[in-house]
Amino acid sequence: MSILTVPSEGEATGLTAEIYAADVKSMGYVPSHTKAMSLNPEAHVVWESLTQAISSSMGLRRYELVTLAAAQAIGSSHCRLAHGKKTLTIINEEQLIAIARDFHHASLPPEEVAMMDYAVKLSTDAASMNDDDSRQLREAGFSDREIADITLAAAARNYFSRALLALAVELDVPPGVSPELQDALLSAPPQAGG
Secondary structure (H helix, E strand, C coil): CCCCCCCCCCCCCHHHHHHHHHHHHHHCCCCHHHHHHCCCHHHHHHHHHHHHHHHHHHCHHHHHHHHHHHHHHHCCHHHHHHHHHHHCCCCCHHHHHHHHHHHHHCCCCHHHHHHHHHHHHHHHHHHHCCHHHHHHHHHCCCCHHHHHHHHHHHHHHHHHHHHHHHCCCCCCCCCCCCHHHHHHHCCCCCCCCC
16 A cells, blocks of 8 residues: 555546546546556656557557566556456457466467567566567567567556556556456466567
């Protein structure tokens, strides 16, 4: 439980109230991670713009798969649950459960497995990465722009997830996440290379 005191929906004003209203409109509630990060609403707006620029460049499916891999590698239950819920709009629950449990054995195309392995390595051992890591993505068929986007998506998830973990933000389980999917999303992280 975070020591931060955040404004409730009724107390929020200005830009913070606008951020809360956007979450209520899109998700039906204001998650605890929005409340915590909206203590600096200007930074939160920039974060939202950054993730929109990355996801619109690389496509929602790739963005969400990279996000899920990075969040699991970091140990971010917040982001795994939130993005698991978002991913249900593009991947059915059965396949998402398989991906969450072990994306190496979830019948994904090899290029998606490669980008998820890359996100795991970036999230667990970025200091050891070199051109060989990018080359593996290129050999999987990704362009330079796509490699940059995969890197940005994973690095951005590290920023947000690590901030939530450091602040001990309360964990929300989004409405509509089944117990089986929740269990899969919160399972032990995969290891790069399967």
